[in-house]
Amino acid sequence: MEQFMNYKSEYRVESDSIGNKEVPKEAYYGVQTLRAAENFKITGLRTHKEFIKSLAEIKKASAITNREIGILNNDVENAIVNACDEIIEGRLHEEFITDPIQGGAGTSMNMNANEVIANRAIELLGGEKGEYSIVHPNDHVNMGQSTNDVIPTAGKLTALKLIPKAIFQLKRLQDTLKKKSEEFNDVIKMGRTQMQDAVPVRLGQEFAAYSKVVGRDIKRINRAMESLTVINMGATAIGTGINAHCEYEAKIIPNLRKVTNIMLNQSEDLVDGTQNIDCFVEISAALKACAVNLSKIANDLRLMSSGPRTGFGEINLPAKQNGSSIMPGKVNPVIPEVVNQVAFNIIGNDTTISMAAEAGQLELNAFEPVIFYKLFESIETLTHGVNTFVDNCVSGITANDKRCKELVENSIGIVTALCPHIGYKESARIAKIAMKTGEPVRDITLKLGILKEDEVDKVFDPMAMTEPGICERKLVNK
Structure with a gap:
């Protein structure tokens, strides 16, 4: 028992x-919480x-709500x-000792709250x-409630509190990337497809x-996030509202809105709201899509x-930071690397969430603890x-203009710009010569x-090659 709290060796x-059990006398949690802590030593958290x-x-x-009803x-x-x-x-949090992953559909977490609150109320x-x-x-x-409406509602409330912090950081990233796009607008570099030279693009x-x-x-x-605002309080065990006062369902949502300052809505069908937790699959999928995109950006950087x-x-x-314990001066892209790893973790979590949501049976999903x-x-x-x-990382990125220009000028990919003027076949011939001799495409064309030289200058104008507008340029050789 001492592993949960450093209580004196006095018990109630x-x-x-299940039966009788000794609980540390000073503990605010009770017998059901203690059994759960002993049964579910899973994450150590x-x-x-x-x-x-x-x-x-x-x-x-x-x-x-129950006081307003009069019960x-x-x-x-x-x-x-x-x-x-x-x-x-923020007080008494140390009394919540159940592991995040647990059997029983979250009953242990619900009872941990019930016992801590009850014992503190008794003291008061x-x-x-x-x-x-x-x-x-x-x-x-726990009057008028069940684990099966309390726990999913608590999961939704928690996600609704945490997600705005993520969105705030994503907006910072979006703004920083936009500023960098403006800063790099005049930097011409070689675009690549399938890791091969393609056509020029602006870094911006x-x-x-x-x-x-x-x-x-x-x-x-x-x-x-919108789907997370729909909750099933009043559903009790399976959505039928058994053991809840007839007025509870109508009053609990307005009261919970006031307490949380979140615009919550009651599920239209409480059986559906209790059986199905696709809202967690939906938000996880959105996070996964974001993770995939961030990882791709990190790869590019x-x-x-x-x-x-x-x-x-x-x-x-x-x-x-130093990139090696053996190679002096080596510096690695550690920030993009950690973003990749965050993405891998989120993608893996999404798989867990999907499997746990799919595993629900009949009137309840027992696997919400691991989902949360x-x-x-x-x-x-x-x-x-x-x-x-x-x-x-992103805010401090700088461009190597000279290197970008050098790669563009030495690339065979710019031969693509010749196609509208001399045709695909002739352009391919120049590309083959360039690959064989190593000469720049521009020099071979001349x-x-x-x-003519002025025509070549127009065709290979770097800025023109990065913008639509072929209809505005005269075809020099139809």
Whole structure:
């Protein structure tokens, strides 16, 4: 027991349907929480602090609702509300000792909250912990509720609190990429497809594209967040509302809105709202799409900065730390690398969330604990990963203009610009000569006398090659 809290060796005896058990006398948690802590030693972690606060908010709103209905007396309601407020403020979190991954569809987490709140409320009313005749975890704190509406609602509330922090960082990234696109607007570089030279592109265009895709990710996540605002409080066990007062369903949502300051809505069908948790699949999918895009951007930055002497060397990433314990002076792209790893983790979490959601049976999904564990991890690692991406990488990127120009001028890919003027076949002939001799495409075109020098200058104008507008240029050789 000492592994959970450093309590003195004094105990109180509590009982549940399994039997009697000694609980540390000073503990606010009770017998059901202790059994869960002993049964589920899985991650070595504890319940997320925001999830704890969300549970307390639900219990507070429920106590207020039950008092308004007239089935909970004022003294007990006030004590429960005050205990919940303490938890919402960050107190008693050490009493939430259940592992994030647990059997029982989250009953252990729900009972952990019920017991801690009940015992604190008992103290506030002048009693001793464990005197459940004063405030009972199930009869009073859990009144009108079930694990099956409390836990999914707490998961949604927690995600709704965490996601705005991720969106804030994504907006910072979007803005920083946009600024870089403007800064690099005049830098012409070689575009590549399938890792082979293609046609010229402006470095600013590439960064503008990165900014756009991050913007789409923000929109996707915001859309997915809307489904999280629909909750099933009042459903109790399976959506039929058994054991909840007939007025509870109508009053709980307005009260929970006030407590959380979140615009929540009741599920149109509480059986559906209890059976199906596709909203978590949806938000996870949006996070995964974002992770995929961020990883692709990180890949590009690693490639463009590769070298610095023997790679592309088109951009410079900020040097953040030594890159090797054996090679002096080596600096690695550590920030893009960590963004890649964050993305891999989120993608893996999405698979776990998808499988857990699919595994639901009949009226309930028993696997919400692992869904929340992985979802919260995805949101938070995304938040922190993007934060370091902006501050320690993207904002400090510089361009190697000279190197970019050199690669464009020596590329065979610019021969594509000749096609509208001399045709594909003749352009391919020049490309083959360039590959064989190593001569620049421009010099070969002039040497063969296919175009005049002023015409070649127009065709190979770097800026013109990066913008639509062929209809505005005269075809020199139809």
